[in-house]
Amino acid sequence: MTTAAELLAGIPELAGVEPVTRVTIPARLEYTYSPGSAQTRFLTALPDKRLLAERCPRCTRVYVPPRGACPTCGIAATEQLELPHTGTVTTFCIVNIAAKGLDVEVPYCYAYVLLDGANVGLHARIGDTPYADVRIGQRVEAVWNEQRLGPSLASISHFRPTGEPDADPESYRRWM
Amino acid sequence: MSKQPVAVVGVGQTRHVAARQDVSIAGLVREAAVRALEDAELGWSDIDAVVIGKAPDFFEGVMMPELYLAEALGAVGKPMLRVHTAGSVGGSTALVASNLVAAGVHGTVLTVAFEKQSESNAMWGLSLPIPFQQPLTAGAGGFFAPHVRAYMRRTGAPDTVGSLVAFKDRRNALKNPYAHLHEHDLTLEKVQSSPMLWDPIRYSETCPSSDGACALVLTGERGAARAPRPPAWVHGGAMRSEPTIFAGKDYVSPQAGRDCAADVYRQAGVTDPRGQIDAVEMYVPFSWYEPMWLENLGFADEGEGWKLVEAGVTEMDGDLPVNPSGGVLSSNPIGASGMIRFAEAALQVRGLAGEHQIHGARRALGHAYGGGAQFFSMWLVGSERPDH
Numbered sequence: 376m377t378t379a380a381e382l383l384a385g386i387p388e389l390a391g392v393e394p395v396t397r398v399t400i401p402a403r404l405e406y407t408y409s410p411g412s413a414q415t416r417f418l419t420a421l422p423d424k425r426l427l428a429e430r431c432p433r434c435t436r437v438y439v440p441p442r443g444a445c446p447t448c449g450i451a452a453t454e455q456l457e458l459p460h461t462g463t464v465t466t467f468c469i470v471n472i473a474a475k476g477l478d479v480e481v482p483y484c485y486a487y488v489l490l491d492g493a494n495v496g497l498h499a500r501i502g503d504t505p506y507a508d509v510r511i512g513q514r515v516e517a518v519w520n521e522q523r524l525g526p527s528l529a530s531i532s533h534f535r536p537t538g539e540p541d542a543d544p545e546s547y548r549r550w551m
Numbered sequence: 552m553s554k555q556p557v558a559v560v561g562v563g564q565t566r567h568v569a570a571r572q573d574v575s576i577a578g579l580v581r582e583a584a585v586r587a588l589e590d591a592e593l594g595w596s597d598i599d600a601v602v603i604g605k606a607p608d609f610f611e612g613v614m615m616p617e618l619y620l621a622e623a624l625g626a627v628g629k630p631m632l633r634v635h636t637a638g639s640v641g642g643s644t645a646l647v648a649s650n651l652v653a654a655g656v657h658g659t660v661l662t663v664a665f666e667k668q669s670e671s672n673a674m675w676g677l678s679l680p681i682p683f684q685q686p687l688t689a690g691a692g693g694f695f696a697p698h699v700r701a702y703m704r705r706t707g708a709p710d711t712v713g714s715l716v717a718f719k720d721r722r723n724a725l726k727n728p729y730a731h732l733h734e735h736d737l738t739l740e741k742v743q744s745s746p747m748l749w750d751p752i753r754y755s756e757t758c759p760s761s762d763g764a765c766a767l768v769l770t771g772e773r774g775a776a777r778a779p780r781p782p783a784w785v786h787g788g789a790m791r792s793e794p795t796i797f798a799g800k801d802y803v804s805p806q807a808g809r810d811c812a813a814d815v816y817r818q819a820g821v822t823d824p825r826g827q828i829d830a831v832e833m834y835v836p837f838s839w840y841e842p843m844w845l846e847n848l849g850f851a852d853e854g855e856g857w858k859l860v861e862a863g864v865t866e867m868d869g870d871l872p873v874n875p876s877g878g879v880l881s882s883n884p885i886g887a888s889g890m891i892r893f894a895e896a897a898l899q900v901r902g903l904a905g906e907h908q909i910h911g912a913r914r915a916l917g918h919a920y921g922g923g924a925q926f927f928s929m930w931l932v933g934s935e936r937p938d939h
């Protein structure tokens with residue numbers, strides 16, 4: 376490997392010049408996202424602490440957040456339904472390192488919560504319990520962020536254990 | 552459909568390191584390309600087209616880098632094509648190049664993949680806040696850790712299996728002069744006591760951030776006949792995709808991965824992958840993915856992958872060596888990592904893998920995956936020309 380300084384030294388006019396090896400140019404991206412009708416319904420129901428979902432008319436799978444269409448059948452999902460605030464932890468990890476731009480204190484428990492009646496997991500934080508006690512199959516409920524209720528999933532602060540017995544693995548095995 | 556047989560006659564890599572401050576991205580890709588041409592004993596004028604791939608532009612913040620890399624890769628006056636399938640891109644880039652030769656569109660194609668992670672922030676690039684999901688995924692490790700836990704739960708694998716893979720791959724890397732991590736003092740105990748980053752994934756069970764590039768020269772029968780060193784013949788290649796999220800997705804063993812492997816084996820006439828394949832270069836950025844992919848790729852029955860790891864089957868001297876090069880766990884220039892797997896598989900069947908050569912390897916699998924375990928690309932290469 377030839378260093379930049381060695382390369383410059385070979386050019387008489389540039390002898391002794393400090394090489395420029397890197398220039399940092401900050402960049403920023405802002406998005407204007409158009410959620411569409413399905414996601415608009417979902418987002419605008421959150422301030423009222425309601426969790427709206429959609430069922431595919433063909434495969435009958437229930438999506439939350441709803442997308443307006445079933446990703447596997449490729450057809451419009453026409454039936455809306457409301458889901459309860461309870462669910463089951465299908466898997467999780469404990470995050471010990473902070474990611475830039477994430478406004479969450481480490482460590483935190485990042486889990487997939489399968490809301491009762493849903494067929495896809497919601498990404499959620501598990502709180503109000505020691506991490507060592509979090510487990511697959513654990514029953515949890517949403518804790519709403521009363522101060523920040525708005526059209527965003529930040530309306531849910533986290534999920535906490537309900538204390539019920541763990542769910543039957545068959546109830547969530549296919550819906551991780 | 553009459554396909555031309557495709558041969559790998561040139562392989563080039565950079566020495567993967569944390570930061571290549573002596574070269575720009577253009578210098579990095581050119582270094583790999585020049586080495587591949589030297590291996591093939593060809594010049595720039597022998598190349599008919601260039602196919603380049605890398606992971607998201609968002610990483611280095613250079614939009615469409617192929618625009619400014621055209622001249623560094625000798626593409627002036629020739630077709631140039633960019634491929635993008637997240638982490639699997641190195642593999643799919645090689646497959647696009649291979650298909651151009653197989654279809655008779657071009658005679659000899661140069662294909663290159665790279666990543667310069669020292670000029671990038673992949674973790675930030677992968678952790679975008681969006682309004683329908685709580686922004687909790689801390690980079691790729693945070694995304695994949697829950698799926699590793701699901702695998703452990705599903706199979707009852709002891710929690711030491713991940714450390715065995717990590718220790719093996721890092722030991723293998725000591726035999727590969729191009730590998731980024733050469734941890735001579737590493738012990739199994741050190742892996743097992745390294746900090747827990749995304750529980751259940753420890754620091755020493757994760758891939759490094761690397762600057763690096765890989766290049767291949769692909770050609771047909773006539774090119775192979777002129778090649779100065781033994782070629783690797785492409786016996787099968789396939790790509791498959793599935794959505795990142797859908798109800799019923801199996802994150803532990805995605806259907807797209809199973810289908811992709813089945814397609815490659817069918818093309819190559821492989822009916823018993825474990826018995827017929829001599830070496831595997833598998834995309835394992837987190838050590839637990841080795842037992843997971845062993846099952847997904849049909850080398851082990853469901854729930855049995857970890858047993859092969861524990862029994863030493865995937866060690867350099869086992870009957871199915873996995874990642875003799877040290878794998879992604881020892882070098883991860885993301886966009887190049889898939890092509891490095893394909894390249895290392897080719898080196899094995901050419902008998903040119905040096906100190907990490909698996910003696911007598913005749914068939915080797917190169918594998919890559921990307922996105923939320925949704926894009927898969929694989930090829931199977933052999934020392935013999937495939938018969939029709």
Ligand SMILES: [Zn+2]
Binds near residue numbers: 433445446447
């Ligand atoms: Zn459906």
